[in-house]
Amino acid sequence: MAIELSDKVKQAIEGKEFWHLATVNPDGSPQVTATWIRFADNGLILVNTAEGRKKPRNMRHKPHVALSWAKPDNPYNSIAIQGRVVDEYTGDRAEADIDSLAKKYLGEDVYPWRKPGEQRVTFLVEPTHVYHQDA
Amino acid sequence: MAIELSDKVKQAIEGKEFWHLATVNPDGSPQVTATWIRFADNGLILVNTAEGRKKPRNMRHKPHVALSWAKPDNPYNSIAIQGRVVDEYTGDRAEADIDSLAKKYLGEDVYPWRKPGEQRVTFLVEPTHVYHQDA
Numbered sequence: 001m002a003i004e005l006s007d008k009v010k011q012a013i014e015g016k017e018f019w020h021l022a023t024v025n026p027d028g029s030p031q032v033t034a035t036w037i038r039f040a041d042n043g044l045i046l047v048n049t050a051e052g053r054k055k056p057r058n059m060r061h062k063p064h065v066a067l068s069w070a071k072p073d074n075p076y077n078s079i080a081i082q083g084r085v086v087d088e089y090t091g092d093r094a095e096a097d098i099d100s101l102a103k104k105y106l107g108e109d110v111y112p113w114r115k116p117g118e119q120r121v122t123f124l125v126e127p128t129h130v131y132h133q134d135a
Numbered sequence: 136m137a138i139e140l141s142d143k144v145k146q147a148i149e150g151k152e153f154w155h156l157a158t159v160n161p162d163g164s165p166q167v168t169a170t171w172i173r174f175a176d177n178g179l180i181l182v183n184t185a186e187g188r189k190k191p192r193n194m195r196h197k198p199h200v201a202l203s204w205a206k207p208d209n210p211y212n213s214i215a216i217q218g219r220v221v222d223e224y225t226g227d228r229a230e231a232d233i234d235s236l237a238k239k240y241l242g243e244d245v246y247p248w249r250k251p252g253e254q255r256v257t258f259l260v261e262p263t264h265v266y267h268q269d270a
Contacts, residue, residue, distance in 0.1 A: 034203055034205040
């Protein structure tokens with residue numbers, strides 16, 4: 001069941017701080033890495049990765065993810081989101097998505113770390129549970 | 136199989152920045168939250184939580200965890216660790232551990248946010264895989 005995000009959580013997602021995206025490996029163990037995110041036009045949370053990595057494999061196998069964020073200048077302000085993958089796509093839109101994330105996080109029009117032959121893939125995440133702690 | 140950590144990874148663990156600890160819920164979905172960690176005396180990674188929360192339930196059900204870190208002033212310096220829980224304990228040692236973490240992260244001798252009746256529990260994690268990216 002989708003939920004409404006608070007303004008503070010929306011601001012954190014719209015900000016330039018990294019999130020930590022957790023997925024589950026095929027053997028059932030967790031995997032988590034620092035990640036860029038933003039809102040998709042439809043309000044879902046957009047993450048973008050590259051084919052061949054663990055993240056797309058994991059999200060296709062088990063479409064549940066979790067996201068964690070802590071404010072760098074006050075990590076006692078932290079957010080944990082759980083969600084499920086509801087859509088994915090590759091191709092021009094996914095390539096444009098990584099550029100838009102580079103714009104958001106680096107201020108650059110084009111993602112600078114593309115590797116030859118790399119195929120980007122976007123996953124859209126619907127938040128199902130949010131925990132916001134602000135000590 | 137346990138692995139040797141690099142000096143840079145050790146320094147990150149010894150630093151005061153939060154890590155993001157991922158565990159797996161009983162339904163197989165991931166859970167991740169900002170967390171304090173430190174090295175235990177035996178060199179394992181020590182995390183401390185409270186009975187009744189999701190983390191201890193998850194780590195007992197599935198003793199695999201993942202940890203993610205990004206340097207606040209340069210998040211393109213990031214570390215992802217996978218590991219397995221090899222020991223746990225409650226009681227005086229676990230209560231002392233949360234105080235030692237409060238000392239490390241807050242500079243306070245006693246953990247200030249203990250709740251009445253709260254029982255702390257320590258989990259010791261053996262790293263099995265480390266990925267360090269420093270862009």
